[in-house]
Amino acid sequence: MGHPQEHRRQQAIARYLAGDNIEAICRDLHCAKSWLYKWKARYQADDPGWATGRSTQPRRTPSQTPQPIAQRVITLHQTLVQSGQQGSAAAIQQGLTQQGSEPIPSLRTIYRILQRHAQEAI
Secondary structure (H helix, E strand, O other), X not given: OOOHHHHHHHHHHHHHHOOOOHHHHHHHXXXXXXXXXXXXXXXXXXXXXXXXXXXXXXXXXXXXXXXXXXXHHHHHHHHHHHOOOOOOHHHHHHHHHHHOOOOOOOHHHXXXXXXXXXXXXX
């Protein structure tokens, strides 16, 4: 039980199971009733990890640009910048069209791919 939030959740549920008034628990722990009900629903006596928080990250991203297309965008961007040309989304889109790549991502999608790549490089 290393995380203070886990202790807080366990304390709230222990008080609830002991029969304390929900309003009193929420007032004492400075939490909303919806918070207490959420953890009450997740409570499982046989699972000691019930109080651990869960990731809010999506398990999959079906609308994300496929990796091969994103890699072509990044490679073309690097090529354009190294040759001294402007590596803008419009230039990349034009380069992909000239290469015969299909499908051609929109300007906004190309911009997002470059942003995501820049964030990953940090």
